[in-house]
Amino acid sequence: MKLLCCRRLAVARLTLSTPLDVRVLAKGMSVGEASAAFSAAYPEAGGIVSFLGKVRPGNDVRALELTHYEPLTKSGMDDLARSALERFALDGILAWHRIGVMVPGDAIVLVAAAAPHRRNAFDAADFVMDHLKSAAWFWKRERRAEGWHWIEPREADYQDRQRWERR
Amino acid sequence: MKLLCCRRLAVARLTLSTPLDVRVLAKGMSVGEASAAFSAAYPEAGGIVSFLGKVRPGNDVRALELTHYEPLTKSGMDDLARSALERFALDGILAWHRIGVMVPGDAIVLVAAAAPHRRNAFDAADFVMDHLKSAAWFWKRERRAEGWHWIEPREADYQDRQRWERR
Amino acid sequence: MSVTIVFLGPLADLANGHELEVAGPLDWAGLLRAVGPDIAREIQADRVNVACGGSVLADKKSLQARDGDEIALLPPVSGG
Amino acid sequence: MSVTIVFLGPLADLANGHELEVAGPLDWAGLLRAVGPDIAREIQADRVNVACGGSVLADKKSLQARDGDEIALLPPVSGG
Numbered sequence: 001m002k003l004l005c006c007r008r009l010a011v012a013r014l015t016l017s018t019p020l021d022v023r024v025l026a027k028g029m030s031v032g033e034a035s036a037a038f039s040a041a042y043p044e045a046g047g048i049v050s051f052l053g054k055v056r057p058g059n060d061v062r063a064l065e066l067t068h069y070e071p072l073t074k075s076g077m078d079d080l081a082r083s084a085l086e087r088f089a090l091d092g093i094l095a096w097h098r099i100g101v102m103v104p105g106d107a108i109v110l111v112a113a114a115a116p117h118r119r120n121a122f123d124a125a126d127f128v129m130d131h132l133k134s135a136a137w138f139w140k141r142e143r144r145a146e147g148w149h150w151i152e153p154r155e156a157d158y159q160d161r162q163r164w165e166r167r
Numbered sequence: 168m169k170l171l172c173c174r175r176l177a178v179a180r181l182t183l184s185t186p187l188d189v190r191v192l193a194k195g196m197s198v199g200e201a202s203a204a205f206s207a208a209y210p211e212a213g214g215i216v217s218f219l220g221k222v223r224p225g226n227d228v229r230a231l232e233l234t235h236y237e238p239l240t241k242s243g244m245d246d247l248a249r250s251a252l253e254r255f256a257l258d259g260i261l262a263w264h265r266i267g268v269m270v271p272g273d274a275i276v277l278v279a280a281a282a283p284h285r286r287n288a289f290d291a292a293d294f295v296m297d298h299l300k301s302a303a304w305f306w307k308r309e310r311r312a313e314g315w316h317w318i319e320p321r322e323a324d325y326q327d328r329q330r331w332e333r334r
Numbered sequence: 335m336s337v338t339i340v341f342l343g344p345l346a347d348l349a350n351g352h353e354l355e356v357a358g359p360l361d362w363a364g365l366l367r368a369v370g371p372d373i374a375r376e377i378q379a380d381r382v383n384v385a386c387g388g389s390v391l392a393d394k395k396s397l398q399a400r401d402g403d404e405i406a407l408l409p410p411v412s413g414g
Numbered sequence: 415m416s417v418t419i420v421f422l423g424p425l426a427d428l429a430n431g432h433e434l435e436v437a438g439p440l441d442w443a444g445l446l447r448a449v450g451p452d453i454a455r456e457i458q459a460d461r462v463n464v465a466c467g468g469s470v471l472a473d474k475k476s477l478q479a480r481d482g483d484e485i486a487l488l489p490p491v492s493g494g
Binding site: 031032035036039043044045046047048049050051052053054055056057058104105116117118119121122125126129156160 | 198199202203206210211212213214215216217218219220221222223224225271272283284285286288289292293296323327
């Protein structure tokens with residue numbers, strides 16, 4: 001009984017829009033609540049795949065800053081989520097992305113995809129992440145001991161995204 | 168402050184073994200607590216991919232029963248998790264699987280993989296799920312209006328697993 | 335002491351039970367006789383595995399179960 | 415009224431600021447003059463996109479910004 005009550009509470013505190021929930025967040029990210037609410041929102045889904053990206057503590061990184069271009073960011077992420085929804089016949093999708101300054105361990109991005117079968121949920125989360133990495137309107141820099149450094153996608157990130165064009 | 172307190176509580180209620188946490192669960196599955204504890208256990212991971220499989224309500228399904236062969240199940244899942252850990256250079260992996268009778272909406276399986284980069288986390292969760300579907304010691308049957316029906320993996324499930332042999 | 339034969343998944347339906355105790359020792363031919371013709375036909379198919387003493391046999395026809403061993407008849411699995 | 419030029423990501427470092435206001439209208443040649451030689455060199459590369467009025471231009475050289483428009487200079491992105 002207790003668990004059921006708490007799960008409902010967590011869901012009640014957070015209302016997701018369905019089938020798309022896209023957010024650009026200026027601070028914090030309620031990963032646990034979002035995941036619980038997402039799972040509850042799609043009771044008919046057989047499989048839910050989630051990706052959580054966090055700031056890595058290595059390479060002497062003190063902080064990470066994500067900036068964006070507001071007139072393009074949200075609408076670009078909406079288009080991306082909508083195309084994933086259609087391409088992979090999803091029940092629903094969530095794509096949340098932080099902007100601002102974060103420290104190691106902080107959540108940067110959360111993507112969740114719900115589908116009747118697991119293959120589509122995996123592919124959709126993968127597809128959305130590949131595009132958020134190198135085809136969404138964000139710019140990332142790291143603060144190390146000696147100052148700020150802009151981060152460009154790795155060559156692997158571009159190749160990952162190109163996989164989806166060949167299909 | 169309140170959120171931080173709750174997240175710590177959730178983690179404290181559940182102690183995961185690292186880098187492998189494999190469980191065959193006879194009842195319930197604390198998906199939210201497991202996910203929070205897993206993320207907290209790998210602060211150095213840049214990417215965490217989770218898969219949650221649930222009983223689907225369609226096809227007139229009233230209940231789903233998973234049976235297993237205890238002398239083989241847990242050790243087989245341990246081997247599978249260990250091979251994923253090595254093959255994909257993970258920080259850690261979690262694989263939980265229910266047995267017993269479940270109803271639509273109940274969690275059947277939870278897999279989570281933590282890695283420095285997202286590609287390995289995606290591949291590892293995918294790899295473990297493909298093997299749990301058609302190469303772990305579970306048998307699944309559904310109760311519909313007219314009785315119980317044994318479920319065999321779909322042809323797609325066998326093909327999904329074979330992808331990993333070709334590499 | 336005896337040998338226990340465990341029927342998993344749909345084989346339990348066919349066997350009308352989960353376990354059968356038979357006198358040991360038991361080899362492959364003895365197993366086929368012990369389980370009856372319907373189960374015997376099923377377990378001769380490649381898709382059915384046999385475990386003895388907690389290990390899956392690479393070649394089930396090499397079965398040599400001794401008193402106290404548990405033999406498990408493992409039809410195609412389906413998890414997740 | 416005027417045209418606002420917005421510098422994103424590393425271009426803001428190079429421009430020593432996030433925005434620049436210039437008199438409109440402004441075409442591609444006018445933009446290159448307005449931002450100075452260092453930025454001009456950067457934004458001529460294929461990897462830099464240009465948006466005007468909230469839309470990314472398919473052909474940035476076709477830029478025709480009017481008074482009140484915002485031009486965004488978009489270097490290679492990096493999210494997630």
